[in-house]
Amino acid sequence: MKTDYLLSPSCKKVGLWLGIPFVLGGLYLLLDGSWMDTFLSQMGMKDCFDELVVVGLAVCLLLASFSCEKDEDECIAHLRMQAWTLAIVCNYLILIVVTLCIYGMPYLNFMAVNMFTVLILFLVIFHWKLLRFRKENHE
Incomplete structure (x- = not known):
């Protein structure tokens, strides 16, 4: 691909x-x-x-x-897109909850960390999905 x-x-x-x-x-x-x-x-x-x-x-x-990935194909591209979608949804749910619950300087600290949470969540979700996919297909 x-x-x-x-x-x-x-x-x-x-x-x-x-x-x-x-x-x-x-x-x-x-x-x-x-x-x-x-x-x-x-x-x-x-x-x-x-x-x-x-x-x-x-x-x-x-x-x-x-x-x-070394073996990037349409299936892995689909997993990648699912992971991006899930990472963005999770990130915004976290953002909404924290915005409603935390105020002041801790909120600013959270917003500094939040700049990176989409990428971190994507990496975690994508590799978790990829691991599960490879485990299911090799058995």
Whole structure:
């Protein structure tokens, strides 16, 4: 199947491995730990650290999400579309519930995380569906 919008399968591994330090940096930003402020100040990165984490995490998640499988066909493309649909629906249900229940700074923290939840949900749902599909077809 010809898919012009998908990247090479190797991009998924690159995105996932490079994502590890950016996820750790994002957790640091969420937990607001001051133990690393001196280190970041000495490196001259204190002012741009949050931008670096957000851009890096976005690029890594996009690489992992838009990489094709080695055996990409119409069935896997259908699973991909189902996973995208389910990820968007789940993301907006979570967004609605949190908007109604959380206020103030915790809501802003949630919105920062919510920038990435569609991609994270897609990756989890797609690989879960793909695992189930391959398990059912190989038995």
